[in-house]
Amino acid sequence: MSRSLLISAPGKVIVFGEHAVVHYQPAISASLSLRAYLLIKQPQDSYDTITLTFPDIDLDMTWKLADLPIGVVPDYGNDVPASLDQNIVKPLNALLTNLAGQPMKLKAAFVFLYLYCLLTKPFSRGGLFILRSTLPVGAGLGSSAAVSVSIAAGLLVLAGKIPQDAVSSPDLDTLKLINKYAFLGEIAIHGSPSGIDNTVATYGGAVKFQRVKSGTSSYEQIPNFPPLRLILTDTRIPKSTATLVAGVHTLIRDMPVMGNSLIEAIGRVSSEAYKLLSSPECDADERSQQLQTLFRINHGLLEGLGVSHPMLERIRLSSVENGVGETKLTGAGGGGCSITLVKPQADPANIEAFKTHVRDEYKSKAFDGSLGGPGVGFVVQTENTPASLFDSDLFCSFKCSEDIIDHFSVNDGAHWQYWC
């Protein structure tokens, strides 16, 4: 008998406050309907290898458990380490030297194996781990956090640190644990992330998030988050979050008055937006108008920080010229994605013209996305779950994200369970 488990976590859209959130300012982010999915197959009898099949990034590798630095770290008990443990990092880097020069594969394999070594015990079983995602990779929509949360949750279940069946009532402790381990995954990918992406991917919904200087962070769900009509545009221009975040650090170091003023102003934009987005009594027209203004200001401040890109500027101009609404970059910038807040009165023909323009002229992909869906969830294989959900060949065979979306929209129904 083999054990099969499917885990999924969403991407995110930072609506206000990226970059400033790294510097302890508040930010607002919401989960996105696009998600990552991790299928775990673990045979009951002894299985002494780990196979990672990540078709989206063309990674397919197997390691012997005996070659992994398992059991080299002290037992942290119920504590979760706040930073990466060099006892694991060094031997893992040595093991992965054949992936040097392929940063996407290296980071994905590193995050998985790091969390596996941290969480698993000597003499644990290995397994087959297949990861698929409907999120564009490295485009500012939190693909890495969706992956880190899915991996952390799956490995915590396998390690027996969270009960598979504890779903009947909200279980904030489980979510907290997943979020902490996923943050380690984000550290492995980005160096010094704020933690906003993994928090949204874990808890779902819409959150106000703020880092606290003591090393922790606070987050608050925004219960009445209104439906916002957003057009997401993927420039398909690759960016590096770590490099862009480092650039902002450099600006603050070299021109502290200017840098800090911009960061603080972005924090104020997020606070204003929070008031508008969390008050049910707020007049819808007035809210819509003010949010347009805040989008414009937030993007202008990010441009001032040096994290925009000429293509993002072109897309922004096109949305304004077509009367669709204001556009801001989302995520780290430097390429990646933008979000356009569609005005309620925008003419549908103009919206289509905007989408066509960015596709034909700028080779960018504009699409609608809904915000505020559930966080991390899972399906355990039982006789009542459709076998197709756990079919590894089928799971690997999907050619594009649309195929994955179709598969899950037909098959998942009531089978998904959430820890919140």
Ligand SMILES: Nc1ncnc2c1ncn2[C@@H]1O[C@H](COP(=O)(O)OP(=O)(O)O)[C@@H](O)[C@H]1O
């Ligand atoms: N579908 C996927 N399969 C495997 N790894 C993935 C996938 N999507 C994202 N990743 C991992 O996340 C990293 C992208 O992180 P990042 O640059 O922060 O992008 P984003 O802004 O989308 O979070 C990739 O280098 C890879 O390691």
Ligand SMILES: C[C@@](O)(CCOP(=O)(O)O)CC(=O)O
């Ligand atoms: C720029 C930043 O605020 C968001 C980065 O988002 P992404 O990696 O582009 O999805 C960094 C962070 O919060 O860690």
